[in-house]
Amino acid sequence: MAFFQAQRDAQAQLMDTAARMRGRSLWKDAAERFARNKAAMTGVVVLSIIALMSVIGPMISPHTLEDLAWDAIGLPPTFENSHWFGTDDTGRDMWVLTWTGARVSLTIGIMTTVIALSIGVIYGATAGYVGGRIDNAMMRFVDVIYALPLLFFIIILVTVFGRNIYLVFVAIGCVEWLTMARIVRGQTLSVKRKEYIEAALAAGVRTPTIVKRHVIPNVIGPVIVYVTLLVPTNILVESYLSFLGLGVQEPLTSWGVLISRGSNALETTPWLLLIPATCLALTMFCFNFIGDGLRDALDPKDR
């Protein structure tokens, strides 16, 4: 009896330890690794500030988007008159313009990524899950579109169907889902045949639980990383379009529009280019650092 008692004690102790160890989930692990990454955390902080300013920035200033200060045209950044970022060649306040542009650029980056994410995940997961001939056909189609000069199609779309901002969303989103579809398909395929899925099946775990506990955590890592890299890519695509005069139209503004206008008068009023360009570059830095940090945190190879 003493033997069984000892065994039971040992078992209880084991259960106890297991219970105490439960707190360390996959995600908590990744979050801790991410929080230790200084570059990535700096990225999060700076990006939050930019996002916050894009919301409250225009409200802080006494000026509005429509104000044309005829007595202060082409003013360099100054504390006088509260033109903190100066004014442009029509006397509009650059502080208000820059943060309104931030609002538009960030919205476009996020919205287009959401569109690309939805199409890509549905398409890729279907192809990977169904497999066989359908998978083959679906991915061959992706290969075909992949070979096309996609920016050209966006340009044709926006020039031909009028230049409104929603069309820019849809055009970029509909074109940028290809890589997402490839990533999701590859992940789904590789996870589908993993031993731990088989083991879970053999142990009688039900399908929704398998999907929730085993499939999603293993598929979603690369997707999250790619999303953080797709947002800046799409912000850049929009800036390209706006720079060419094909994206966001005045009086609405975006960083691309501001950079385009600023680069025309670089000699006399350099801040018109430098301020929005710095904001854009900072945002690119932040997203890339966050993306790199997430990759390091979520990459199963490093565990």
Add this chain to the structure above:
Amino acid sequence: MLSYALKRLGIAAPTMFVVVSLSFFLMHLAPGGPFDADANLEPQVIENLKAAYDLDKPLIQQYAIYVGKVFKGDFGPSIIYQDRTVSQLIATGLPVSLRVGLSAILIAALIGISLGITAALNQNKPTDYVVMAAAMTGIAVPSFVLAPLMTLIFGVLLQMLPIATLEPSGSFARNFPALAPITPYILPVIALAIPQIAVISRLTRGAMIEVLRQNYIRTARAKGLKEQRVVWRHALQAGLLPVVSYLGPAIAGIVTGAVVVESIFQLPGMGRFFIQGAINRDYPLVLGIVIIFAGAIIMMNLIVDMLYGLLDPKVKLDA
């Protein structure tokens, strides 16, 4: 290898067909047409103009006529550049774009790979950090910001290089007369190459670090090979694979980047014709340029894939 190339060309044909059809219907299905801007034209004149460009016929018939012409190598007349055919415009624009694009991709590959190897060999040392910080900056600062800045510094302030012209001028051309003909291309090529240099150097660094940890590299070192031979002969072959497979997207990126860079530096290349054509609804011009660019991208991808097959013994192209 040959059968693989033929098979790929077999896929390229339907791809081109998709490109032509997609762009044709995208442009024609939208409301409006190329003569909308000329509001003061008589209705009868517009009718005649439309008839001259076959725009009065049903869409399907226009499509059939267009595809038939393209098969014979005829892209039709341009609408905005009167008296010029699209083929003539392409003949003037393509050499400029090719010169800029090919130089940019060559420079990007050479500098990017060298920087990546340098960083990998000095992993976590100051050199590595400097290279990677520079690469990050190259990714974060887009070409349409770099280009105006470079124009201001080297063109306007230092008067070193010509801007917005294909005529050589500036102090650089005077001091090095032998290099004068390339001076108009220096700034556009740099603006186009920098983002790709950044990506390629990051890729090379990552791949080389991975390869240098492999057992066969340790074996090569253990049997007493010189470090140079280990790096250049053993590590580089495997380390370059991700770079080679990135060259496909890089070429597509440079082709599309050229649109912006040509606009900024006002080079008379394909990109400028494309933008002008798209804005003014010059159907034949836009379609012709899309066909040429898509064809170029498909061909370059084929070359890249065959190069990959040569470099990676694990890849069998005939399969």
